Amino acid sequence: MIVGLSGGFDTSWQLEYDLPYCFLHDAAAVLLHDGEMVAAVELERLNRIKHTNRSAIPAVRACLEAYGATIDDVKGFAFYATEDVINEILYTYQTWAGAGCELIQIRPLLQRLLKEEFGRVINPARFHFVDHHMCHALGAYLHSGFTDCLTITIDGAGEGNAGLVLRARNGAFEQLRSVPASNSLGYLYRDVIRFLGYEMFEEYKVMGLAPYGDPARFRDFFKTLYELRPEGEFTIHLSRIPTLHSILTPRRRDDPFTTLHKDIAASLQEALEIMALHMIRHYRESTGETRLCLSGGVAHNSTLNGKILLSGIFDEVFVHPASHDAGGALGAALHTHRALRPDLRPPTLSHLFLGRDIEASGPVHATIDRWAPLVKVEHVNDVCAAAAQLLADGKVIGWVQGRSEFGPRALGNRSILADPRPAANMARINKMIKKREGYRPFAPSVLEQHAGEYFEMPRHTTALPYMTYVVPVRTDKRALLGGVTHVDGSARVQTVTQQNERYYRLIEAFGERTGVPVLLNTSFNNNAEPIVDTIDDAIACYLTTGLDALVVGDCVVSRAQQDLSAYEGMAVSIPETVAIREVDVCVEKGRRERQVEIFVRGKHGRRRNLSEMTLKALRESNSEGTVGQLADAIGIDAAQRGALIDDLRELWANRLVAIGPVLKERKQQCDHVDCKG
Secondary structure (H helix, E strand, O other): OEEEEEOOOOOOOOOOOOOOOOOOOOOEEEEEEOOEEEEEEEOHHHHOOOOOOOOOHHHHHHHHHHHOOOHHHOOEEEEOOOHHHHHHHHHHHHHHHOOOOOOOOHHHHHHHHHHHHHOOOOOHHHEEEOOHHHHHHHHHHHHHOOOEEEEEEEEEEEOOEEEEEEEEEOOEEEEEEEEEHHHOHHHHHHHHHHHHOOOOOOHHHHHHHHHHOOOOOOHHHHHOOEEEOOOOOEEEOHHHHHHHHHOOOOOOOOOOOOHHHHHHHHHHHHHHHHHHHHHHHHHHHHHOOOEEEEEOHHHHOHHHHHHHHHHOOOOEEEEOOOOOOHHHHHHHHHHHHHHHOOOOOOOOOOOOEEEEEOOOOOOHHHHHHOOOOOEEEEEOOOHHHHHHHHHHOOOOEEEEOOEEEOOOOOOOOEEEEEOOOOOHHHHHHHHHHOOOOOOOOOEEEEEHHHHHHHEOOOOOOOOOOOOOOEEEEOHHHOOOOOOOOOOOOEEEOEEEOHHHHHHHHHHHHHHHHHOOOEEEEEEOOOOOOOOOOOHHHHHHHHHOOOOOEEEEOOEEEEEOOOOHHHHHHOEEEOOOOEEEEEEEEEEEOOEEEEEEEEEEOOOOOOEEEOOHHHHHHHHOOEEEEEHHHHHHHOOOOHHHHHHHHHHHHHHHHOOOOEEEOOOOOOOOOOOOEOOOO
16 A cells, blocks of 8 residues: 655644645645555545645545555555655745754654654655656556556646656656746746736636637737747746736726636636647647646646647547646655556546545434534435435535545535526526636536537547536537536536446436436535535535535435524534634724734635624633533623624634534644633
């Protein structure tokens, strides 16, 4: 068994390093057994921080528990960057931190983190380090099943490179080109979207905005930012991006989108596609390879992927569904597996349901019952039929089954689902449930054998199982599929087979009722959190959004008829990633005041100010006492309790506190209140 790791070095409760996300992010652990990926967990599913850069060691535990293994079964630990580069990052931090910072290298640091989690001292000779882009490349190549192909990685940057072009022949790589960070397609996209009010990790939002715009409007301007050169080369002038100030004032995050913003997005997306296809076409022609593997963060640009697929340049294209840095953990593990067992080629990728199972903590019905009196639960004999009827009746449901998915896409085990036909579903789900921009599209899940009836599938392709490509919706089906057809007539399709038997039966049952074997599928989360993982996560998201119903296992969950007093029997606690502090704020010229805020610790954390009443309650909080007991402890009368509960529910909706069943056994609490007095 081999464990692959990505991410940083801080624990969820202690920020010793707090490195910028540009260094390390998307922490994850992957467990291989004889080269087969048997468990994979992104740390964000555990600590509830999107793209988290904390230490992935808790995800190692989750992988081992999911597979029924122990730390003693693991023969090697592989990290998704070279040892020298990681040590350089650590030295850089230690220089920033100044005097008093302990100088430490990655091997003893990993050894310490593993000992703290598992109580075992691991021989540092069992630690392996793999080049960042080679991790991306190897994961895509080995999981594709191809013998000979082009393998291309494209991302922001890793270890000084923004991409690699490799020729794979019978398991061996020949490097044809490396793309320096100065020519990074990922950095171009990231830096331009800041003018549209977005930041790193929000590139996909601009990809969704682009079809609303006209790329011709700023095509000439974007041509000043790059040059195409012979033999697939291109040069990007990142230093010229600030000249965008002559075109627009950077959008504030809450401002509406104008035609100007949409046209910038369209021109940016076009520029990305022009450069990527320029490089890819050259190496297709110069090598004669007819198959392509693609990975790296830019490979999550499903619009680009669709253009490559539909162009017919290659006979077969494989885009790894975990192309982001969490997938680097997979590549590192595969590289180490090959070093230790060169005779055993890993199997091709067959599915991504590799996370924690909803029954891991006990029977589903019993777990949901703990949430009474906030919810009611009904066990049904045919959950697929029951859920299909809810969907056919116009309900939007949360759907939670089996093991969670690895990667950024919900593929039918941690999904929000709806009828794909009404166009109004797109606006409703964006506003009331996902709490995000109204233009954002949703993906269709379709039974594989019917995909060609609704979507323009590329030649020789019937399966697009991982939601990695945007393809056109057939012209005569666009009005029918109003909830999943984007403004340009496209959709990011997921084909479904009986490999995911329960999800297949659900879509089949919906098709029997409506004549359309397609569902609207989006990830089960709101704007403040990553995809839900556990039943408790799912219930929290259900109760803090506008979802109509929740289906977990064989249970249909609905809200109980209740008033605010129902919350008095629930516990409230502060997650270990959250803290409280006093801040000194200048509220107007010449006047300052002290405020208290609750915040997610880290450079990108959410934050909210606290009232004096809510602060007093949170100081008393833990997972053992109830909201009612907190109110009694701080002397809040009946008239004030409603206001306190409203405050707590708002903080809960933003995942700054946790509300849930009272734990029978008190867990040790961290010192989460930083402010004094």
